[in-house]
Amino acid sequence: MEQSWNRAKQAFAAIAIPPMAWLVLFFLAPLALVWLFSFGQNDGLKDIAITGTFANYARALEPLYLQIFGKSLWVAALTTLFCLVLGFPVALAITFAPEKWRGWLLLLIMLPFWTNLLVRTYALIAVLRTNGYVNATVEWFWQLGGLDQLLGPYQPMELLYNNFAVIFGLIYVHLPFMVLPLYAALDRLDRSLIEASLDLGAGHLQTILKVVVPLAMPGIVSGIIITFIPALGAYLTPDLLGGPDSQMIANVIERQFKRANDWPFGAALSFLLMYLTFIAIAIQAVVARHRRENARS
């Protein structure tokens, strides 16, 4: 193997250089620039002087911003939990669906990706608002059941412009991110293990909890991570569906780059968010290694 690798070196380099150059030029270089900005300060209206100051990070760690980070973590965690609880049965159902249906069901899961996030979010506004489809439907049943004579006219539910709407919107947007890795993991599952479990007297629930879930754990972990990270950085959803207190950290970052014209501080906040993401991935790597070692011993 060593030798063939050595011989293929040139071919490998020829294939690898363009994507590497792309990555360095359009990802790492701009990122490094933003990282440098985070150690700078505003110099007039246009320029940023890189002074090596930690003042931006110090400001980003003030209680005001820590509280917003905390809130964003909480919202993202809640979103991820709901996505897992809703997504697992869906992925399981697709796995056990007849072969000819499976492709169509997966297509249904992926279909929302074909529509721009902004359009989907505006569609949610039309569904949730005071005169939206949910309230109109409930009102129709209300009148049908004669409840308006008993309890007075229907009072529309407040579904939009609050934290509920933000979490609902985030779940709606991120559910496919959870279902697809779960499906990939469950699809590889050896069916005979499930049959063995059922044959040996375990109930359905017990089989799922003790056999299916542990075997699908890598899919669950990657599902959690790729749901949690974008949810943590969500910006459009809290902006459009949220109420007066629904701001998340990405909204604050966006305002630093635009309205406040304070790029160094915005850069520091962005990098704090990125460090949090790195920590989440590192934890996952440690957990995964721990599990592999346990499995071996």
Next chain:
Amino acid sequence: MTSWDFFRSMNRRSLLSSMGVAAVGLTFTGALSGCGKKEEGAPGAGTGEEAKLNFYNWDTYIGETTLEDFKAGSGIDVNMSLFATNDELFAKLKAGNPGFDVIVPSNEFVTRMAEADMLMALDHAQIPNIKNVDPAFMDPDFDKGRKFSMPYTWLVLGIGYRKSAMKGGVPDSWKWLFDSDAYKGKIALLSESADLFRLGFKYLGHSLNGATPELMKQVEAMLIKQKPFVKAFHEDNGQDMLLSKEVDIVLEYNGDIAQIKTEDDDVDFVVPKEGSLLNSDCLCIPKGAPHPKNAHAFINYLLDAEAGKKITETILYPTPNAAAKALMGDDYKNNPIIFPPEEVMAKCEYGIFEGAEKAQAYEEAMTRVRAA
């Protein structure tokens, strides 16, 4: 309201603004794909430059045929791209002009960009239609002597409201938005931090400008106290929320409410008795513009009486162009939303750009209000 009505009534400007950075990237490449290659077209309007012009404008902010009419007269091809906020405009030009010839910043950003040396001084000799501009607009504090900018429109913030939902008659005080639970859950405020705070100063009987830190604290406390009664901080789409009955009372610009009043007569607009904040969108030429002579010719054309009339008919904003206004019908000239009564307009002021630190202080105070 059906879903079709809903999407039709969505202000395209607000849709664009929420697309934020994504939209910037798209319009950016779209705008400049044509200007990179040097096509040797016929020189336009005798300016000696290639017959092209890159115009960076707000959405729905030009007459339906203005650009074609200009091309027919001058031979200059106008390539228009759109921005949604002044901040977006500023961020785009901050690192150098990517090729725009004419831009439309608001008054405060005229000062800000002039201070940052981002604007080219205008040659008034190349803009003879300057004679059409109402003299009241010719020497504003934000650009003394109109050195860098020509007025395009002006607008005023006020209260848009649903007439049938008002318990206390016409809501002619900021109190109803900032300091009262009378319309709790039915209030929407503009999310523009500086504007919100400055209107708070006005409500408390102070000037918009030159606020002390103590006054800022006072307004911050007032907004935190008011927040439970506020349904949302909107991104300049307050008129849509009012039209869909999501809220009954909203902080908005007069032009936006004038547009929806044509669809729903139950809405109206008032400039509160304490006075308000004036804005003026202006035509400027950024430094490094590739076609400065064409840019002057274009600005001159937009200030023409007939061209100005066609623009105003489409966008329904108040025009500082006296000659164009004279050509408009009475339903525009006498519209109390577009031209609020003199006595209240006398109490309105332009916001002054008071430096980057002040803008950042407003933004942080707003972050505290939202987080409270």
